[in-house]
Amino acid sequence: MVKMNLQKFKVSDILAKKRDGGVLTEEEIDFFVGGLTTGAIQDVQTGALLMAIYLKGMTDLETATLTKAMLHSGKIFQWPDDIRHLIVDKHSTGGVGDKISLILGPALAACGLKVPMISGRGLGFTGGTIDKLESIPGFRVLLSQQEAMSAIENVGCFIMAQTADIVPADKILYASRDVTATVDCPPLITASILSKKASESLSALLLDLKCGSAAFIQDLATAQSFARLMVKVGTELGIKTAVAITRMDCPLGRKIGNALEVEESLDTLKGRGPSDIEELVVIEGGILLHIAGIVSCRSDGEERIRGSLYDGTALRTFRDMMTAQGVAPEIAASLCCTDDSIYGALPKARRTTDLRYSGPGDYVHAIDALVLALVSGELGAARTVIGGPVNHAVGLEVLTPPGSKISAGTPWIRVYHDEGQLSESHADRLQSALTVHDSKNEAKNGRNCSQILEVIY
Numbered sequence: 161m162v163k164m165n166l167q168k169f170k171v172s173d174i175l176a177k178k179r180d181g182g183v184l185t186e187e188e189i190d191f192f193v194g195g196l197t198t199g200a201i202q203d204v205q206t207g208a209l210l211m212a213i214y215l216k217g218m219t220d221l222e223t224a225t226l227t228k229a230m231l232h233s234g235k236i237f238q239w240p241d242d243i244r245h246l247i248v249d250k251h252s253t254g255g256v257g258d259k260i261s262l263i264l265g266p267a268l269a270a271c272g273l274k275v276p277m278i279s280g281r282g283l284g285f286t287g288g289t290i291d292k293l294e295s296i297p298g299f300r301v302l303l304s305q306q307e308a309m310s311a312i313e314n315v316g317c318f319i320m321a322q323t324a325d326i327v328p329a330d331k332i333l334y335a336s337r338d339v340t341a342t343v344d345c346p347p348l349i350t351a352s353i354l355s356k357k358a359s360e361s362l363s364a365l366l367l368d369l370k371c372g373s374a375a376f377i378q379d380l381a382t383a384q385s386f387a388r389l390m391v392k393v394g395t396e397l398g399i400k401t402a403v404a405i406t407r408m409d410c411p412l413g414r415k416i417g418n419a420l421e422v423e424e425s426l427d428t429l430k431g432r433g434p435s436d437i438e439e440l441v442v443i444e445g446g447i448l449l450h451i452a453g454i455v456s457c458r459s460d461g462e463e464r465i466r467g468s469l470y471d472g473t474a475l476r477t478f479r480d481m482m483t484a485q486g487v488a489p490e491i492a493a494s495l496c497c498t499d500d501s502i503y504g505a506l507p508k509a510r511r512t513t514d515l516r517y518s519g520p521g522d523y524v525h526a527i528d529a530l531v532l533a534l535v536s537g538e539l540g541a542a543r544t545v546i547g548g549p550v551n552h553a554v555g556l557e558v559l560t561p562p563g564s565k566i567s568a569g570t571p572w573i574r575v576y577h578d579e580g581q582l583s584e585s586h587a588d589r590l591q592s593a594l595t596v597h598d599s600k601n602e603a604k605n606g607r608n609c610s611q612i613l614e615v616i617y
Contacts, residue, residue: 169188169191171202171205175205180216183219183222184222189229190229193226193230196329206332207340210337210348213342214341214342214348223351227393228397230333231358233327233329234328235305237276237359237361239274239361246272246274247362247363248364248365248366249277249360250265251366251367254286255406256532257411257414257421257424258368259421260368260412260441261279261289262289262293262421263429264441264444266429267465268449270474270476272316273452275316276317276318277317277318278321282543286533286537287421287542291542292421292422295419296505297488297491299487302320303318303485310484318484319485329355330351333348333352334352349386350386351393358397363400365401366402366444367387367390367402368440369390372407372529373408374533375408380405391617401617402447402616403616404443404614404615405613407609408529409526410527410529410561411533412611414561415555415557417541417556417576418550418551419506419552420557421555423506424437429475430475430498431470436611440611440612441465441469443612445464445465446459448461449465475496479496491505509553509554509555509576509578510577510578511578513574513575513577514573515573516570517567518569520567521568523566523599524561524562524563526595527595531590532573532590535590539554539578539582539586551578553578559573559574566596573590
């Protein structure tokens with residue numbers, strides 16, 4: 161926990177210093193973060209500092225110092241010495257159809273690593289990892305430290321929500337960033353992500369940094385700069401850190417929506433998932449196995465992860481994780497049955513509507529992920545306010561991914577919705593998201609195009 165004399169500094173002096181572009185000292189940052197968690201800092205002062213950081217930035221040292229102060233505002237997991245080198249995790253900055261964590265955590269555990277994954281709920285146009293898991297009947301996302309330790313020992317992984325005693329300073333700052341238009345600020349994002357991940361006492365960390373038209377970073381140069389910052393701060397915290405910069409123009413996989421993405425995750429764990437999802441799981445898993453020292457090279461790690469998807473070990477680990485986190489054994493077994501592609505235990509939308517392509521016969525060139533995410537969110541798949549409800553059953557399924565042949569009258573997207581939800585405006589916007597060209601070679605987002613833009617260590 162951060163400890164300091166709250167009378168040592170004046171908050172207004174710290175605000176003025178950062179407003180004028182000054183560099184905050186370790187003591188000043190510790191003082192402010194400590195005041196957040198004790199309630200000594202007012203909401204307006206928090207908002208003022210966030211805006212000053214957004215406008216004036218932070219040095220790498222300031223960012224690392226802020227991350228450490230936030231980390232020590234709450235409890236930190238402590239692991240037995242004999243497994244400490246095996247503790248790893250992965251975090252994504254968020255993408256449309258991004259269900260990689262649901263698959264990768266169990267796959268890594270099946271390969272011998274230990275994965276204590278603390279994830280979040282979605283806000284805006286997409287559900288988060290926790291929202292997706294909560295579509296599984298009985299899945300508990302709040303675990304005590306004793307339950308979490310037991311899951312690591314007996315299963316090898318867990319996926320849980322951030323509790324009140326894990327980096328409480330981040331919870332305060334995250335809520336303030338959302339209402340002060342300071343969400344997309346690299347130092348604040350870095351401190352938020354890495355403070356939570358460092359609370360897991362990781363040996364190694366893989367960050368999936370989305371880049372493209374449906375991500376908050378849309379150009380590669382900015383993504384590279386951000387990636388280097390996260391690697392530097394992660395290393396400063398004693399974590400072997402790598403960043404995979406990945407595409408986010410077209411949806412990942414074919415399904416968007418909470419229960420729908422659980423279905424596609426299960427398909428991938430059964431060795432029959434979309435190629436782009438499998439590619440990311442295999443490459444990112446290979447990176448983590450390599451930097452954790454389990455394999456001598458990334459390609460060996462990739463083969464081990466791929467093997468876990470096809471030999472059933474990753475699927476069995478996911479089943480064991482579900483039961484460890486409250487899912488009835490019969491439900492977990494039914495979802496993991498390799499003959500089941502219906503997934504009757506998961507929530508189902510009341511209606512489905514297929515939209516058809518009306519142009520000349522050609523090839524699907526691109527699908528605008530952001531448009532699909534916004535419509536899915538408006539159907540209820542995401543929340544618009546912190547703590548608001550989500551509809552786990554609704555969403556979208558792409559029937560003709562980029563690179564597919566398409567002709568007039570072909571159904572290209574399926575909408576899962578409730579009565580009266582799908583408006584004419586929704587349908588028109590979805591139709592506008594589809595781009596068709598007369599050459600398969602021009603399908604720039606086709607499944608033959610790697611999802612990985614660059615890996616930075």
